[in-house]
Amino acid sequence: NAGVTQTPKFRVLKTGQSMTLLCAQDMNHEYMYWYRQDPGMGLRLIHYSVGEGTTAKGEVPDGYNVSRLKKQNFLLGLESAAPSQTSVYFCASRAGTTQYFGPGTRLTVL
Amino acid sequence: GQQLNQSPQSMFIQEGEDVSMNCTSSSIFNTWLWYKQEPGEGPVLLIALYKAGELTSNGRLTAQFGITRKDSFLNISASIPSDVGIYFCAGQILSGGGADGLTFGKGTHLIIQP
Numbered sequence: 165n166a167g168v169t170q171t172p173k174f175r176v177l178k179t180g181q182s183m184t185l186l187c188a189q190d191m192n193h194e195y196m197y198w199y200r201q202d203p204g205m206g207l208r209l210i211h212y213s214v215g216e217g218t219t220a221k222g223e224v225p226d227g228y229n230v231s232r233l234k235k236q237n238f239l240l241g242l243e244s245a246a247p248s249q250t251s252v253y254f255c256a257s258r259a260g261t262t263q264y265f266g267p268g269t270r271l272t273v274l
Numbered sequence: 275g276q277q278l279n280q281s282p283q284s285m286f287i288q289e290g291e292d293v294s295m296n297c298t299s300s301s302i303f304n305t306w307l308w309y310k311q312e313p314g315e316g317p318v319l320l321i322a323l324y325k326a327g328e329l330t331s332n333g334r335l336t337a338q339f340g341i342t343r344k345d346s347f348l349n350i351s352a353s354i355p356s357d358v359g360i361y362f363c364a365g366q367i368l369s370g371g372g373a374d375g376l377t378f379g380k381g382t383h384l385i386i387q388p
Contacts, residue, residue, distance in 0.1 A: 261305050
C-alpha cells in the first residue's frame with residue numbers, strides 16, 4: 165500500500181513547453197485533488213475530482229487542465245508553461261474527511 | 275474567496291517549551307484540520323476537528339474547534355527537536371456535492387533551539 169504517489173519529483177521546463185504530472189493512489193478513494201504551494205503560502209486548490217470521469221475547477225485553475233480516466237489516477241497538465249507556474253504541486257486523495265497528500269512535485273519554469 | 279489568517283508566521287523556541295498557534299477565518303467551516311509539513315514532504319494530518327467546541331488531543335498536541343466555527347488553535351506541550359516543521363491549519367466545508375477542498379492558512383514555521 166503505497167498511499168499517494170506523484171511522478172516526477174522534479175522537473176525544469178522552458179516557457180511554452182507542456183508537461184503532465186501524474187498522481188496515483190491505491191486506496192480506492194473517490195475524491196482527488198491538485199494543489200500548488202508557493203513560498204510563504206499555504207496550499208491552494210487547482211482542480212479536483214469527485215470520481216472517475218469527473219473533474220472541476222478549484223481556486224486557481226487557470227493554465228491547468230486535468231483528467232481522471234481511471235479512479236486511481238489524476239493527471240495535471242500544463243499546456244504552455246509560464247514562469248508563474250513555478251511551484252511545488254501536491255496531489256491528495258480523500259477518504260471520509262481526511263485528505264492524504266503525496267510527496268510533491270517541484271516544478272521550475274524558466 | 276475564503277481566507278485563513280494563521281499566526282504566528284514563525285516561532286523560535288527552546289526545547290521543552292510549550293507552543294501555541296491559531297487560525298481565524300471570515301467564513302464558517304464544518305471541519306478544522308491541522309497538518310505538519312517537513313522539508314521535501316507533503317502535509318501530514320495531525321488532528322481533525324469536526325464539532326464546534328471540540329477539544330482533541332494527540333499525544334503532546336491539543337487542538338480546539340472554536341465555538342463560532344471561525345477559529346481553531348493548536349498547542350504543543352514540552353516541545354522536542356522533531357517538532358520542527360511548518361504547521362498548517364486548514365478549513366473544510368463538506369457539502370456532499372462539491373469540491374470540499376481544503377482552505378489552508380499560510381503556515382507557522384516552528385524552529386526549536388537546543
